[in-house]
Amino acid sequence: TVLAIWWRVSMAEQAFEVRGYARVIAILGLSEFSVIFVKAALFLQRDHSTYLSIQHSWDNFYKTFALIVIAAVCWRLFSSILATLNRHPDLLEGKQYILLEARWADAALRRVRTALVGLSLVGSLANGIQFSILVLADETVGSPSRSVSLLFDIPTNMYLLVDFSALLLTVGCFQKQKPGEKTPQRDMSEEDVTRNNTNLKDPEWQQTVLNLALRYITAGELLEFYRDLSALMPHFDPDLHTTNDIVRAAVIPASLRRISYDDYSPCDHNFNTVKSANGEDNDKLGPWSGRAYVDWLDEDRVQAIDDGRLFAQRMVTHDWRNLFVHLVAAVLADALGKDEYGIVARDLRSEEGIEQLKLELQLDGCQEIRYWICAFCVNQHKGICGAFPLEPDVNSPEYSRYQANRVDTATGEEHQCCTCEEPKYWYGDLCEMNKFDDLMHLLNVEVPELRQVVAIDRNFELFSRVWCVAELVEAHRSHLQQNVCLLWRQALDANTGDLGVYLKLATLSVNGCSAARETDKDRILDKIRATWGIPEFDAQLQATIFGPRGLLGKELVGFDVIHSAARAALRVKVVESHPAS
Numbered sequence: 001t002v003l004a005i006w007w008r009v010s011m012a013e014q015a016f017e018v019r020g021y022a023r024v025i026a027i028l029g030l031s032e033f034s035v036i037f038v039k040a041a042l043f044l045q046r047d048h049s050t051y052l053s054i055q056h057s058w059d060n061f062y063k064t065f066a067l068i069v070i071a072a073v074c075w076r077l078f079s080s081i082l083a084t085l086n087r088h089p090d091l092l093e094g095k096q097y098i099l100l101e102a103r104w105a106d107a108a109l110r111r112v113r114t115a116l117v118g119l120s121l122v123g124s125l126a127n128g129i130q131f132s133i134l135v136l137a138d139e140t141v142g143s144p145s146r147s148v149s150l151l152f153d154i155p156t157n158m159y160l161l162v163d164f165s166a167l168l169l170t171v172g173c174f175q176k177q178k179p180g181e182k183t184p185q186r187d188m189s190e191e192d193v194t195r196n197n198t199n200l201k202d203p204e205w206q207q208t209v210l211n212l213a214l215r216y217i218t219a220g221e222l223l224e225f226y227r228d229l230s231a232l233m234p235h236f237d238p239d240l241h242t243t244n245d246i247v248r249a250a251v252i253p254a255s256l257r258r259i260s261y262d263d264y265s266p267c268d269h270n271f272n273t274v275k276s277a278n279g280e281d282n283d284k285l286g287p288w289s290g291r292a293y294v295d296w297l298d299e300d301r302v303q304a305i306d307d308g309r310l311f312a313q314r315m316v317t318h319d320w321r322n323l324f325v326h327l328v329a330a331v332l333a334d335a336l337g338k339d340e341y342g343i344v345a346r347d348l349r350s351e352e353g354i355e356q357l358k359l360e361l362q363l364d365g366c367q368e369i370r371y372w373i374c375a376f377c378v379n380q381h382k383g384i385c386g387a388f389p390l391e392p393d394v395n396s397p398e399y400s401r402y403q404a405n406r407v408d409t410a411t412g413e414e415h416q417c418c419t420c421e422e423p424k425y426w427y428g429d430l431c432e433m434n435k436f437d438d439l440m441h442l443l444n445v446e447v448p449e450l451r452q453v454v455a456i457d458r459n460f461e462l463f464s465r466v467w468c469v470a471e472l473v474e475a476h477r478s479h480l481q482q483n484v485c486l487l488w489r490q491a492l493d494a495n496t497g498d499l500g501v502y503l504k505l506a507t508l509s510v511n512g513c514s515a516a517r518e519t520d521k522d523r524i525l526d527k528i529r530a531t532w533g534i535p536e537f538d539a540q541l542q543a544t545i546f547g548p549r550g551l552l553g554k555e556l557v558g559f560d561v562i563h564s565a566a567r568a569a570l571r572v573k574v575v576e577s578h579p580a581s
Helices: 002-016 021-044 048-085 096-136 146-170 190-196 203-213 219-227 243-254 299-308 324-335 342-347 351-364 399-406 436-446 466-477 499-506 518-531 534-546 560-576
Strands: 256-259 264-266 288-290 314-317 370-372 451-455 481-485
Touching: 002 021, 002 048, 002 096, 002 560, 021 048, 048 096, 048 560, 096 560, 203 436, 219 324, 219 351, 243 256, 243 324, 314 324, 314 436, 314 466, 324 342, 324 351, 324 451, 324 481, 342 351, 436 466, 451 466, 466 481, 466 518, 466 534, 499 534, 518 534
Parallel strands: 314 370, 314 451, 451 481
Antiparallel strands: 256 264, 256 288
């Protein structure tokens, strides 16, 4: 019993990051072991009189005392943890998931405290009763009579029943196993479906959404693009270059063509020269034509898209400031059925690793899985190619990101802007950057196996981007399957991961998210206010991350309830110490 209680107290201590309580229980337990050794020695020496005297008197007396002390230790430990949960409830207002988790942890820890203290006190009472029976019967020395033995067994059986009940309590058999189970989750209503129905919108809007939905890049094609990236971008550095760098320096140039009478010729890396495939002079070539990167893939595939209406099977949500190698690794990891992309990212750094990944894709038959990735499937020449977004206020949190996006991460040189003649559409029916919710709805209707791949960057910046957050919530309430791909899985473990990450996610509000253009954020927030309201959207965002179907949802099993509840109390303590979060 002492060993079992010590284990549970140690678990709570480790999770809450306190020390000293388990040590007291360990000392009492070791003292009990010393009594056992003394009894063993006396038994081996056949000193039965002294052995029975210790067995029936001093041993019971010591157990009674020790278990009372253990009960006090358990009460003190769990009461101190519970005090943290209830110290500043006002600081948790507006932090929906933290408040739910605090309530869950409070109930779980009270249950564990009751179980351990009750177990100790009942054990102490049982030993006290046994000692009293022997004293009153004057049989502390020698073998007790049959009637005394029967009375002696009653407290023992009572204690065994309490011990079993305490075990059930501590493993959570009488309480829900997951914090936040009651997080409000709003599914798609008829009004939402009507609002998202592109058939009710202008024909040009519908056609733009359909064009987006019919674009995709396969896992195999993405790997080929990555393998050949050095030809488009000779200075490519997988440890430095972000997706933003790749779009500016590789995707946009590679998706620009100048059409001749019979053929087209690719533009070089710097947009400065054009080499005709058939030797024609530049003045015989037609105008520049900029399309989405995937539109320039081989003619057979384009024909298949037109004839068979092949839609993307998976939508990728990611942050453009993430390393490009990590985006590719996350997509390939998803195709290979993995939820960590760290090992895949390592393999992408060598030719041998790339060939091994290509072989794995072929062996698993997943090289043809179709992914919708905005960097490749949006026509950048209709939007960002010719200029950078408007410069934000120098004091705004978006300013440093704006400056970083203007320059090549490796060289520090400013990215060159495209000089193509494609008209730009920042808003309206022909814009390809404002239709992601309609696109997701259309794909969800057309592709039963559609799922969202969430490529979480190493700094978790994805959750600070308003577009990404809106996509996550839309997919969640549409019951779209969501697959989270992390660099390493333990990074997002609510119990063992970095508490700074938890603090960031659990206090997340769409108001605090940002976008490359302030007008984009304003438009998204206006839409949220009109359809949800910010508080309800934030509640849905917490459900998306932490709820039963959420990205961070986790069933707690066995004694993990104790560790998780104590860890939740520590997280609440951290949040209370950062009230401005």
